[in-house]
Amino acid sequence: MAHRLLQESNNEEATMPIVCETCLGPNPYVRMQKIPNGGACHISGRPYTVFRWRPGNDARYKKTIICQEVAKAKNVCQVCLFDLDYGLPVQVRDTALGIEKDEIPESAVGKEFQLNEQVKAGETDSAFGGGGRPSEMLERLARTTPYYKRNQARVCSFFVRGQCTRGAECPYRHEMPTSGPLSEQNIKDRYYGINDPVAAKLLSRYEEKGKLEAPADTEDHQAAPEHT
Template sequence: MAHRVMRDEEQDGWERSDFPIVCETCLGPNPYVRMQRISYGAECHISGRPYTVFRWRPGNDARYKKTIICQEVAKAKNVCQVCLLDLDYNLPVQARDSALGVEDEVLPESDVGKEYALAKMQADGTLTADSSFAKAKANDAILRMQRTTPYYKRNRAPICSFFVRGECKRGAECPYRHEMPTTGELAEQNIKDRYYGVNDPVARKMLSRVDAMPKLEPPEDSTITTLYVGGLAAGVAEGDLRDQFYPYGEIRSIRILEARHCAFVTFNDRSAAERAADELQNKLIVRGQRAKLCWGRPQERRPDAPAAAAPPPSMMPAQVAMQAGYNAAPPPFMPPPGPNFFNLPRPGVPPAYPSMDPLQAGTRVPAPGTEPEATKRRAPDAGEPGPLGAEKRLRQGEPGGGPPPFAAQPPIAAPQ
């Protein structure tokens, strides 16, 4: 840094900023943070350029935090100036680059190469807030590793070295933590290795944990084309699920159970269901909330469950009831309660006219080869008294076959 003091700071590209580029975890839960701003207060640990240093305390029980790299270097990798983790997914650079498939380095490791790369990025306008890493599409591995909520436990105060040696006399008034330090691979981290994404123990642990996670295997039964979607928010409509699943194939039905906050999406083809399961596993987001996706299972009938009862014949049409083997006549029509405006027959009351009887309105179907009772005409008997018997005797030429004679009436006397 000494060789830069005699040079013009405006032409040398020294950084001047009013606010740091930090993640939500390093900023802390308090929205009102008092920061110390020091222009050209330190040298960047990556590029070696002087930059504006910010120092603040993210909480009452937290340690003071300070930016350790300049903003140009932070924009080149889209990382925080304090913890060097990705700003979008809160992941180490090595884990993010492995998930996205990034192989080339943004900044070289040599001093001359870093100066040339930073100057070229500034001339091309590449060092902006919209980084290429932020525009990359999140895949399954990143969605499994990312942390969606701030992890404020990372801001805790450092461990008291006097307590480790057994010589701390402050007790509860000590601003440092009275804990024994943890040793191991995670405790040995280098700033440059974390920034360049090489030999990072935290990233290796995350990647190994992702590889050990189980994958969504399709069931052996090829007739299953239903996917179960769980953890849905209240008010999710059928259109929200259709927008997520329709690119993978034709959907047969979508059934939403609002009480259980889940849904069942059924495809017409098994191949479409497998494509949807592979693409949307661990990254299905419906209305801003991540949902669980797994294969549906066929409903198995319980051995003690009763068989489904057939509908009663009274609920079937007359033709269907006759074909099903029911010979009983359907019950009479039950008019709705209230005033009888249309003179419909009442239960238990014979109708005034035969045409008002619903049993005679074609609801009975005669058996094949038989004549309905209503169409049969009975032949009159000759010995039967009455008009029918007289008609029979008249046809046969028998006496008394004519109409019955009128009774003799006494003559009406003329008035005197």
């Protein structure tokens, strides 16, 4: 087992994370922590180099949650899992480009085998980014500027229960959490482009109104990993 972990960890020796402008934050001189083999990828399960930073004085700490090979395969940010070119969920991008969903192995061994085969075939360098003119849907829905509100602190759980005594010094947000489909997000669904409530909201808005705007606050970064 130890030999297997060491062998897998050598697959990724990252020097910089693959992240979008929103997750990186407005400060170009942000200080990052680099943790080799600091976690297991939420998609593939393999060890990877974790990066952690704070994208602003009033923002919460953020860290990468998937390995770079997995991020490159879908051309997504290692933190929020949104497309790097358009700032959209994978499901929206794939729908706009007419890309059919890949068959997803159910077992962890199957997923690891699929990723290894992609690495051997050189298929982890995504074909989604940079090439050709985007579709009309992508041009209309694409987010072209960073949305730093996504980096704000999480809701204070003590405040929700009426027990927070820190007042203005509390580093968490003093407001009631939202409910509904957007509060039930899943990292694996976001990555594979299935059952994504944020994507469903965008696609519904496009079909009904065709407006040239993306939704305001989607809290996309708070997608939770799938429980097994």
